[in-house]
């Protein structure tokens with residue numbers, strides 16, 4: 001069976017899982033732990049691009065890195081679900097993929113910044129093998145993990161300015177392009193919708209059933225001014241999830257790597 005390495009809180013992992021699920025592809029899910037898991041990640045991709053990131057899909061002898069590449073691979077492995085990448089949608093998909101990637105990077109910088117001010121969120125980011133009573137003393141390690149991610153992915157220095165200058169105009173463009181329709185393409189649901197709607201996870205994350213997050217982590221993923229400015233887009237996303245995204249299986253107890261189907 002295939003194995004997907006991912007980060008539960010990451011929009012990129014969500015995009016890959018959505019595409020795999022859409023195509024009914026079974027896989028085992030393994031949660032990656034930043035910093036601690038870095039060497040293993042590099043070891044799995046000796047000749048791959050740097051920096052090494054998740055999601056990463058492992059088949060017998062094949063490694064696919066990156067949400068977009070995994071979604072395309074899912075389409076190749078599909079057993080007959082409607083395509084997410086119809087030829088007519090490719091230019092639109094490509095455009096929203098680039099913009100969406102940029103927004104997710106700003107989202108990550110914003111969330112990492114807010115985590116540093118939220119001790120409970122820092123505690124929740126610690127690996128599950130660290131018992132609760134050691135959380136307070138392990139907080140410096142959690143801070144190290146957050147700083148490591150910010151450095152590794154060259155986080156923007158001023159996320160709020162980037163939200164104002166980039167994210168808000170992008171979401172306004174999405175609103176204009178949708179024109180109240182359920183999908184970006186008249187033909188129906190495509191990967192353009194997946195990649196565009198994933199940007200909204202950082203305005204307000206999807207409900208627990210679709211995006212399980214610990215309570216303080218959920219708080220730092222919530223950007224109230226953005227959520228208040230784009231309620232129509234949040235409704236659009238909710239409808240997409242209802243119709244097209246099967247809730248992922250519940251995670252197994254902490255410390256257990258979940259053997260999950262898409």
Ligand SMILES: N[C@@H](CCC(=O)N[C@@H](CS)C(=O)NCC(=O)O)C(=O)O
Pocket residue numbers: 007010012013033034035038052053054055065066067068101108149152153
């Ligand atoms: N363009 C990539 C971006 C993936 C990415 O940046 N992943 C981050 C998510 S925060 C990651 O791997 N973080 C964990 C780490 O770097 O150890 C994609 O589409 O998958």
